[in-house]
Amino acid sequence: MQDSPIVKTEGLTKRFGKASRQILAVDDLSIEVRRGNIFGFLGPNGSGKTTTIGLLLGLIRPTSGAIALFGRDVSRDLPSLLRRTSAVLENASFYPYLSGRNNIEIFARMTGGVPDRRVDEVLETVGLKKRAGRKAGTYSLGMRQRLAIAVALLNDPELIILDEPTNGLDPSGIIEIRDLISELGQQGKTIFLSSHLLHEVEQVCNHVAILNKGRVIARGPVDELLHRGRKLRMRVSDVNAAVTLLKDAAWIKTIETGAEGGVVFMEVDEERFPDVNEMLVKGGIRVFEMKTSEGSLEDFFLETIAEEKAAGAGNV
Amino acid sequence: MFRMIGIEMFKLKKRRMPYVMLLLLLAIIVIPLLERYLSGETPAETLVLQDAMTSTFTAVPGLGIILVAILAASMTGAEYGWGTLQQTLARGTSRNQYLTAKLLAIAIVVFGGVLTAVLVGMLANIITGTLIEGVIDWNGFTGYFFASLGRTLLMLAVYTSMAVFFAVLMRSYATGMAVTVAWYIGESITISHLSIANSWWPEAARYFIGYNINNLMTMNAADLFIETAPWWQSCAILLAYMIVIITATYYLFRRQDLTAQE
Numbered sequence: 315m316q317d318s319p320i321v322k323t324e325g326l327t328k329r330f331g332k333a334s335r336q337i338l339a340v341d342d343l344s345i346e347v348r349r350g351n352i353f354g355f356l357g358p359n360g361s362g363k364t365t366t367i368g369l370l371l372g373l374i375r376p377t378s379g380a381i382a383l384f385g386r387d388v389s390r391d392l393p394s395l396l397r398r399t400s401a402v403l404e405n406a407s408f409y410p411y412l413s414g415r416n417n418i419e420i421f422a423r424m425t426g427g428v429p430d431r432r433v434d435e436v437l438e439t440v441g442l443k444k445r446a447g448r449k450a451g452t453y454s455l456g457m458r459q460r461l462a463i464a465v466a467l468l469n470d471p472e473l474i475i476l477d478e479p480t481n482g483l484d485p486s487g488i489i490e491i492r493d494l495i496s497e498l499g500q501q502g503k504t505i506f507l508s509s510h511l512l513h514e515v516e517q518v519c520n521h522v523a524i525l526n527k528g529r530v531i532a533r534g535p536v537d538e539l540l541h542r543g544r545k546l547r548m549r550v551s552d553v554n555a556a557v558t559l560l561k562d563a564a565w566i567k568t569i570e571t572g573a574e575g576g577v578v579f580m581e582v583d584e585e586r587f588p589d590v591n592e593m594l595v596k597g598g599i600r601v602f603e604m605k606t607s608e609g610s611l612e613d614f615f616l617e618t619i620a621e622e623k624a625a626g627a628g629n630v
Numbered sequence: 631m632f633r634m635i636g637i638e639m640f641k642l643k644k645r646r647m648p649y650v651m652l653l654l655l656l657a658i659i660v661i662p663l664l665e666r667y668l669s670g671e672t673p674a675e676t677l678v679l680q681d682a683m684t685s686t687f688t689a690v691p692g693l694g695i696i697l698v699a700i701l702a703a704s705m706t707g708a709e710y711g712w713g714t715l716q717q718t719l720a721r722g723t724s725r726n727q728y729l730t731a732k733l734l735a736i737a738i739v740v741f742g743g744v745l746t747a748v749l750v751g752m753l754a755n756i757i758t759g760t761l762i763e764g765v766i767d768w769n770g771f772t773g774y775f776f777a778s779l780g781r782t783l784l785m786l787a788v789y790t791s792m793a794v795f796f797a798v799l800m801r802s803y804a805t806g807m808a809v810t811v812a813w814y815i816g817e818s819i820t821i822s823h824l825s826i827a828n829s830w831w832p833e834a835a836r837y838f839i840g841y842n843i844n845n846l847m848t849m850n851a852a853d854l855f856i857e858t859a860p861w862w863q864s865c866a867i868l869l870a871y872m873i874v875i876i877t878a879t880y881y882l883f884r885r886q887d888l889t890a891q892e
Contacts, residue, residue, distance in 0.1 A: 330887070365889070371720045373888040396722035403720065407713025412644055423637055424721055465717075 318385055320473050320504040321347035321370065326379035328365055328528075339365040341528035343379070347506055347521070349472075352499040354519030354536070355508040356615060362528035363508040364404050367477050370506075371401055383473065397425070400471035402479050406462030410451025414442055414461050417450050421465045428468050436464040441490070455482030463491065474498060475506045480514060492518055516540075516611040524618055532618045539614050545579045546587060549603035550594060553578055559597045560590065579607065631734075634727055638705070638735030647704060651697045652743050658689050659751040667758040679755065679771045686751030687778040687850035690744055691785045691843070697743075698786045699810040702736050702793035707803030716888050725884050733794065733876070740786055748779060781846040781865075788839055788868050789814065791875045798883050814840070842867045 326343040329336045340362045347353040357363050368374035370381060372392040381388045383395040408417045415433065422428040437443040440460040445453075450461065459482050466474055476495070480488045495518045499505055509515050515522060516536060523533040532539065550556045553571050556578050561569055567581035582590060587604070594601050642648055662685065709715040718728060752775075756766060789810060796813075797806025817840035824835035835841050842864035849861060 368716075368887070368889060371716075373716050373719060375885065375887060393722045393724045393727075396720060399720075399722075401720045403713070403716055405713060407717055409641060409644075409712060409714055412641070416644065420637055420640065421717070421721060423633060423640075424718065424723060426633065462717075 318349055319346040319382070320349050320351075320384055321345070321353075321506060322382040322385075323366075323370075324380045326366070326369060326381060327377045328362075328369060328374060329377045339528055340369065340376075343525075343528070343530060345523050345530060345533065347504060349504055350499070350502050351521050352495065352505045352507060352519045354515035354522035355506060355525065356512065356515055356522055356611075357508075357510065357525035358619070359510060361525045363510075363525055364477055365528075366525070367401070367403070367475055367506075367508055370475065371396065371399075397469070398471060399473045399475060400466035400469065401475040402459070402462045402466050402477060404477040404481070406458040408450040408453075408458060408461060410449065412450060413447050414450050414453065414457075415446040417461060418446075418464055418468065422468050425469045432468060436467045439467060439494070440464045456484060456487055459483055459491075460487070463494070471503065473504045473506065475508075477508045478510070479507070480509070480511065488514070512610070512612040512615050522611070524615060526619055532614070536611065540611065545607050546582050546590065547572070547603075547605055547607045548578050548580075548590070548594075548601060549576050550578060551576070551600040551602070555597065556594055556599050559593060559599065563590075563593070566590070576602075631727060631731060634723065634731035635734050635738070638731050639738070642705065642735065642739060648701060648739060648743070651701060652746065655690065655693060655697060655743065655747045656750050658693050659686050659747060660754045663754045663758045677756065677766050679752070679766055679768055680774045682755040683748070683752060683771070683775065683778070684851045686748055686755070687782060688847060690747050690751075691782045691847055691850065694740075694744065694747075694782070694786050695789045695814055695843075696811060698736075698740055698790045699793040699814070700807050701739065702790045703797040703807035703810060704803045705736055706732055706794045707797030707801065707806040710797075710801040710888075711803065719888065726880065729880060729883050733791075736790055736794070737787070740790055741783065744779070744782055744786065748775075748782075778850045781850055781861075784865060784868055785843050785846055788843070788872050788875075791872050791879070792839075795875050795879045795882075798879050798886070801886075818844075837867060839868065839871055 322345070324344050326340055327338075328340040329338050331337050343362075343366060355363055355366070365374060369376050370383070370388075372388060384398060386395060388395055408414075409420070412420070415437065418433050418436065422433055434443065437446050440463050442457065442460050442464060445457065450458065453461065459479065463479060466476075479495075480491050483491060492514060495505060495507065499518070499520075507515065507519060519536055521534070522536050522539060523530050525531070548556070553576055557569055557571060560566055560578075560580065565582065565586050569578065569580040571578055580590070584606075591601055591604060709718070715728075719725065792813065793806055793810040795806075796809040797803060800806050800809065817838055821835045821838050821840050821844075824831045824838075826832075836859060842859065845859050845864045846861070846868075
């Protein structure tokens with residue numbers, strides 16, 4: 315059960331516009347989200363995240379490729395698959411002339427089988443109960459976002475798709491939503507979280523895919539990606555001499571000096587750490603400190619995007 | 631499906647627009663009768679209800695076409711602008727189900743509105759026409775009433791479906807409404823030009839929506855009726871237009887890409 319993919323796309327491609335002026339929004343996207351995962355879908359603005367979500371929800375028709383939800387092809391019976399799913403779309407939208415409560419009631423009726431008390435429960439969960447009587451058109455972006463999350467929680471979805479769920483929220487609201495996502499993950503829900511906020515994704519997700527210009531450029535468990543970004547940090551007596559000495563070693567992937575004096579960072583496999591130390595000592599450079607520094611998803615993301623750009627420039 | 635229609639009715643019930651429209655329609659019907667009554671004009675001793683109702687049955691489709699264009703375009707197009715269409719479809723409502731519920735809800739509201747308007751018109755006629763010892767002549771009324779009601783509903787149904795089509799095509803309430811009203815006015819002008827043109831142009835004009843609407847509308851004004859085409863032909867042409875427009879709307883709606891917010 316743990317291994318069955320809840321979301322699976324294969325060669326998913328979406329082009330907008332007519333042949334002469336086509337925009338490639340999603341390019342040959344193949345991803346898998348397993349049951350119980352909190353899957354981060356990262357990418358800069360305009361990278362194709364929202365289009366991908368639109369494709370998953372059947373709001374946008376793919377140009378080519380296949381989408382399966384819960385192991386079933388969405389082109390066969392999308393409505394029944396979507397009834398097992400909830401989505402918070404970007405720019406949460408509601409009937410502006412109806413109250414927050416009326417809006418939730420409409421979506422509850424649409425879903426079917428939602429008891430009346432559930433409306434109060436979800437309003438309570440997102441902290442909107444006191445303001446539920448106000449017209450949704452008067453809500454701030456943050457309040458609309460909360461209302462959208464309330465709607466998403468109405469039924470008991472197996473899969474929750476969140477597109478930038480913390481947009482417009484204040485810091486405490488962001489923390490609340492982050493906690494809520496973690497809580498839902500602990501309940502065994504599968505969560506597909508699209509965001510450009512790296513810190514958010516790093517804190518709540520266990521798997522991630524990074525999207526750039528419609529293509530996945532990196533994917534994997536967050537721990538693994540962070541491990542990839544892990545660097546060896548050394549404090550030495552002569553930084554320039556250390557860099558000169560080590561830069562030709564083929565097994566050192568990158569080497570750079572740190573902002574603080576006397577510190578050098580390098581990307582190197584863990585089993586080579588003693589070799590680095592040995593080289594420096596033999597070269598007459600004294601080593602005062604040697605430790606690994608954890609990479610962040612932000613570092614990894616920026617490096618991956620930069621590599622992608624460099625590769626793109628190289629191909630021109 | 632019933633649940634979706636119920637939701638559509640709930641959404642509409644909470645808006646001011648349909649109430650304002652109905653009031654406007656009723657005002658157009660009742661005010662001339664009140665004016666005539668208050669002017670001191672002595673009503674005839676016998677109120678021939680069929681004759682009295684012709685003004686109602688010409689006023690309702692006349693103004694009604696504009697009103698249903700606004701209502702139908704608003705009910706359909708506004709959901710693109712608000713982004714609620716995407717929200718609804720993302721919750722597992724199929725596009726066919728959504729559009730069918732929308733069309734049926736609009737049909738119910740239009741039917742209810744027309745029925746209310748003609749019943750109020752009838753009541754107002756009876757009251758103002760019989761206040762001074764008048765009696766009502768019901769002769770031929772029932773047949774005229776139902777035939778006119780049917781014709782009125784058909785006329786409005788064509789423009790309702792057209793407004794829904796343009797709102798879906800343009801993904802906008804305002805544009806959908808404007809194009810439908812522009813079509814209505816533009817077609818009237820075109821027909822009047824074609825009718826006096828040479829060659830086969832006058833014959834072509836007979837297949838326009840506006841031409842057949844005018845034909846049915848003159849049938850509603852029974853005393854003025856000059857048959858320009860058989861009633862069944864006008865009905866068949868309008869029904870054919872309606873079927874084509876609704877089919878095109880489904881085709882278009884099923885294929886539309888709905889990005890974040892239109």
